[in-house]
Amino acid sequence: MNTLQTLQQRLLQAVLADNTPRLRELRGDAHADAVTRLAVYRHGYRIRLRDALSTEFPGLRLMVGQRFDAMLDSYVQAHPSGHYNIRWHGAGLAAFLEFSRPWRDKPALADMARLDWAISTVFDAADEPTINAADLADIPAEAWAELCLRPQGHLQILPVTCNVDSFRRAADRQEPRPRMRSYRQPRHLLVWRQALTVHYRPLAEDERQLLNAAMREEPFTALCERLAEYHPPSKALPRMTALLRQWLEAGLIGAYRLKS
Structure with a gap:
């Protein structure tokens, strides 16, 4: 030296x-x-x-x-x-x-x-491709059971004990300090980016379980089975459909594959 x-x-x-x-x-x-x-x-x-x-x-x-x-x-x-x-x-x-x-x-x-x-x-995360509903339209009905969705790699799920999202939203909008609300049981927030905008929102427990399962590359049939633990059969499928549509529109899904 x-x-x-x-x-x-x-x-x-x-x-x-x-x-x-x-x-x-x-x-x-x-x-x-x-x-x-x-x-x-x-x-x-x-x-x-x-x-x-x-x-x-x-x-x-x-x-x-x-x-x-x-x-x-x-x-x-x-x-x-x-x-x-x-x-x-x-x-x-x-x-x-x-x-x-x-x-x-x-x-x-x-x-x-x-x-x-x-x-x-x-x-700051690296840009990733996303898929939309049109990308899934040509998948044969019999293949959906083995469909594996891959959420965006930058997606984060955070446990929280109070309404921290209200404080961050107020800070971004330069609004007055909100009132603190503590939760009896921890809740979760989903944080992700779509294009150049970062989003965050509360995450229901059934959706959290499904996203975690998707990150582990569990097939679509396993996701539906997990959802059935939270909803009766008449409501599980509509809920799965609504969640999948929401994920695709929000840019949460980066890719998919058919599990061999």
Whole structure:
């Protein structure tokens, strides 16, 4: 490693260190001594991390309010960025809020962080092809039993304990902070992208089970059997038809194959 690389590495370590070290290579001037100049870099680095996180978590910002900056500062202190791209620094925020005091006493915070992060990562996901009803029209009736639907790879299903989707929607629309509503039992949200727009909506339990089964490449007949556990025979088929139409129109299905 040459002299310049060594100096750059030492400066990087000094910026990331918990306490401000002394660098003999760093000199003061008429405006500030060496310690002060290094402190400017250290402070600026952490401010930029916080600003990037604030952009990625608008729903969490609305939910937390005035304590948001303090929350991000504690996360930055506990989890310095380990990636050269600042965009990925927020990957661990939900887990941090789930297990760190005092944030862990409010499960809604981790749920909100997970939804914000899911929306961000789904938006950045690679483009995938989609299929529509016309693509399935020529499948023979006898082959449908072995039909395997493949949902989009970026699709995410999130468990939530409160109405975090209301907070994210209010943040996106710049509306007032909604009232928190906690659920007696965890519910689920579906997050996906259609073209350039990220969507999220509540997911009924029967639909969640079917989407998970489709991700495991279970055939269409197995999906219908699972749906029959939730609905009587007279309602199961219409429900399956409605769900399939909804999935295709929303761009949730990327491909299909006939299981051999």
